[in-house]
Amino acid sequence: MRRDRNQSSDVKAMTVLRRRRTVIAWGFSLPFVIVFVLFMLVPLLSSLAMSFTDIGSSDIQTPFNVNFVGFHNFMSLFSDKQFWSSMRVTALFVLVGLPLTMAVALALAVALNKGLRRVNAFFRALFYAPVVASTIAIAVVWRYILQNDGLLNSLLAIINVQGPDWLHDTRTALPSLIVMATWRNVGTLMIIFIAGLQAIPTEVLEAASMDGAGEWTKFRCIVLPLLKPTLLLGAVLQSVSYLQFFDEPFVMTEGGPLGSTLSASYYIYEKFGFGQYGISSAASYVLFIIIAAVSALQFRLMRNKDE
């Protein structure tokens, strides 16, 4: 309507109007832009800059008065065994944790996509509950369950099994954290998968039933292919969060035993704690690039599948 009116009036009024709209729109966005620039853009760029300097905790009042050290931080990072170990721990956590979480979430989603609606809503809420609870609180409870003379080992003792000291054994500490993370995170993916399943037209499934397809065949040949975009999306969201895992080892193992649960985020935090801001920034940039690459790769895959 207004566009018609503008066309009848002269072009000048239109540019004035557009300029006014631009001012108004940026005015509306001002708080976001300030927060973005100050707490996101500047830190992201300074993180990159800091990773090429010898900045440490003593430079905190004078952050511009530091020495440029080239790739020194990255060199010492890549020659640090602990850094590689933290990358390996993170990779293991994602490579084992992600499929496990997705499989359990998908199984629950499929089970909760049929049957009684009210009962399903109850179950759905129940499986989602660990997601809303603070990881720290959850980690305290799990540490209590998993401690050497804790509940799990007491239950195992009943059937005459001597359980390991789960969180203090290099072989079981990381798997324990993975199981706990799965328990905690399944809810999110389950909800996303249920939404995906509900978008699958029932006619297709009924047609398959008419043709005599069993439940498993239907799931494998119809549901899974149609659900692929949703599955990929879930994989992106979850792997980005798993790549940053920190809270669990912080409370449950403090990175131990022998660094077997020291994640990349924990490594970054630890270097920060030692006051080595340069190395810490360098490591955080490596992790950031990996996270960005993983999400870019997965989005690319998703786009290809859509076509």
Add this chain to the structure above:
Amino acid sequence: MSESMKSSVAVPSSRQRQSRMMDAIVPDNRPSLWRRFRRAHGITYTVLTLFACIWIFPFCWMILGSLKTQREIMRIPPTFLPQNPTFSNFTRWFTELDFGTFFINSAIVAVVTTLGNLVFCSMVGYALAKIDFAGKNLLFGLVMITLMVPSVATFVPLFVIITNMHMLNTYMSLILPFLTQPLGVFLMRQFMMGIPDALLEAGRIDGAGELRIFFQIVLPQCKPPMATLAVLTFLSSWNNFLWPLVAAQSNKMYTLPVALSLYSTGQQATDYSILLAGAVLVVTPILLLFIFLQKYFIQGVTMSGIK
């Protein structure tokens, strides 16, 4: 959405269609509805119930443990029900450990962050959805980039910046960096795109300025996404850990997760009765919120998942 789309099988709304199909296959001796339901879903629900019991068990064990005395909780093997249920662990949080301060800190940070996000994210969302202006694509690009940046990539320089702004260990440092979340902008924009332009034009013709249109016409329409955004922001703020751990440096600024994590790795590391009581105190407010506002939590996941 019709009932039959949500629950694909049986009871009672899609009964007619179902029974027509059944008639075609088994014309005689059709078993009762309940029998058919049990045959189709009995195993699923039995497995789900078992699974659900395991799922909520850590919560139950947390509550049971928080009611045990310090001596009872050390017992090997552990008792199941507390023998002398006591609230002393909770009272100790209030008398010895300054729970009130941590709770108020968490509450202030979460509430202010939520309010800020509601106002500021809707403002940007409105500009992006409903105003045609120069730099719109740039702004939208910024929002999308921000979505990808993990906090672990920025916390070191953020710490330096906050220190130099003399905001370390203040509420400001805990609130400002989270005041406008990109996900919130995205949610609001998606919803506002669906508001008919005619409604805004009507306001413009009546001579209302952009601010009045925003507050009196657009915002009242946006209650559903705002409820979702409020719940999402409150949840992530309440459970936020890495940044508060870095930015809050004294007892009087600790949020609940930070306080609990420091106690659980400090002197109280093995005093599980008090740690579990702390976990109960941290988890309860958010679980209550979840039980009453379930719908918005679930919507939040679905909406943020389907970007």
